[in-house]
Amino acid sequence: MHDFLRNLPKVELHLHIEGSLEPELMFALAQRNHIDLPYASVQEAKDAYHFSDLQGFLNLYFQGMNVLRNEEDFYDLAMDYFKRARGEGVVHIDMHFDPQAHLQRGVPLEVVMAGLLKAKQEAEETLDLSIGMIMAFLRDRPADEALHVLEQAAPYWKMLDAVGLDSAEQNNPPAEFVEVFERAKQLGLVRVAHAGEEGPAEYIQQALDLLDVQRIDHGVRCLESDEVVERLRSEQTVLTVCPLSNVSLKVVEDLRDHPLPKLLAEGLKVTISSDDPAYFGGGMLTNHIACAEAFCWDETVFRQLTRNAIEEAFTTQERREELLARLAEV
Ligand code: HPA
Numbered sequence: 001m002h003d004f005l006r007n008l009p010k011v012e013l014h015l016h017i018e019g020s021l022e023p024e025l026m027f028a029l030a031q032r033n034h035i036d037l038p039y040a041s042v043q044e045a046k047d048a049y050h051f052s053d054l055q056g057f058l059n060l061y062f063q064g065m066n067v068l069r070n071e072e073d074f075y076d077l078a079m080d081y082f083k084r085a086r087g088e089g090v091v092h093i094d095m096h097f098d099p100q101a102h103l104q105r106g107v108p109l110e111v112v113m114a115g116l117l118k119a120k121q122e123a124e125e126t127l128d129l130s131i132g133m134i135m136a137f138l139r140d141r142p143a144d145e146a147l148h149v150l151e152q153a154a155p156y157w158k159m160l161d162a163v164g165l166d167s168a169e170q171n172n173p174p175a176e177f178v179e180v181f182e183r184a185k186q187l188g189l190v191r192v193a194h195a196g197e198e199g200p201a202e203y204i205q206q207a208l209d210l211l212d213v214q215r216i217d218h219g220v221r222c223l224e225s226d227e228v229v230e231r232l233r234s235e236q237t238v239l240t241v242c243p244l245s246n247v248s249l250k251v252v253e254d255l256r257d258h259p260l261p262k263l264l265a266e267g268l269k270v271t272i273s274s275d276d277p278a279y280f281g282g283g284m285l286t287n288h289i290a291c292a293e294a295f296c297w298d299e300t301v302f303r304q305l306t307r308n309a310i311e312e313a314f315t316t317q318e319r320r321e322e323l324l325a326r327l328a329e330v
């Protein structure tokens with residue numbers, strides 16, 4: 001099974017590139033940029049990665065990314081992850097990034113974009129990896145600020161595959177971001193949103209109705225509403241489920257209690273991603289192996305999940321067909 005899962009042409013639809021910052025690279029960048037870290041060693045950083053909820057994680061996530069200052073740092077961050085993911089058999093990644101988290105620290109959007117776009121181009125040319133770009137807005141910051149960032153990103157609109165919505169979900173409903181997402185739609189940008197991770201099924205409904213999203217990131221709490229499940233099933237809206245993330249952030253107690261099998265049994269379009277692999281115990285392969293063990297899934301299930309992800313990946317029709325052909329050969 002491990003060999004099969006490694007060889008499976010895995011497609012990751014839900015990955016925060018800032019959450020791929022491994023402690024080793026954090027230390028290297030801290031040294032390069034003369035920044036003091038709150039950890040004495042790589043091991044001490046790893047030991048701190050125990051969370052009781054999403055906010056507990058976000059505090060360390062925003063602190064960790066403080067070492068990212070220059071174009072080269074963003075390039076190194078992304079290339080480091082792309083190479084690691086490719087080594088695990090990943091063939092496509094839709095990458096969220098959080099401009100506001102960098103702008104707040106005085107890092108210009110141009111620096112972020114230049115580093116990430118350079119890494120994307122190099123990965124696509126040399127690693128047999130395709131990369132989608134999702135510019136995410138922080139839902140615990142004012143919607144006005146998000147709108148301003150969207151306008152500021154005008155030189156990059158053509159290079160974005162979608163806009164997203166992330167960060168602390170509870171009490172920050174999609175409804176607050178209607179204007180921002182309407183503007184994105186007017187610009188021809190696809191929309192996605194985190195919903196139903198810590199927040200209620202109602203937020204999934206809002207994301208679909210008010211933000212007109214094409215994907216729901218996480219979405220596991222849809223099971224609390226028959227109406228929302230029916231809607232997701234009939235529209236075959238893809239859910240980007242992140243199993244080890246949900247365990248780390250205590251959305252579920254244990255992977256064996258995870259609603260993934262139930263989501264599949266409900267006929268929903270489920271996929272598997274790693275979310276923030278440096279913080280949640282591993283990347284795509286680790287997530288797949290953990291699911292195989294927890295749910296005793298056979299190859300058929302993983303083929304279906306991978307087919308779902310390929311069909312929904314932000315890439316060309318030609319690349320999707322190529323990846324489907326590769327899936328058929330495994
Ligand atoms: O899992 C997450 N949820 C919400 N926001 C995030 N930003 C990075 N990771 C996450």
Ligand SMILES: [Zn+2]
Nearest residue numbers: 166194217275
């Ligand atoms: Zn996420």
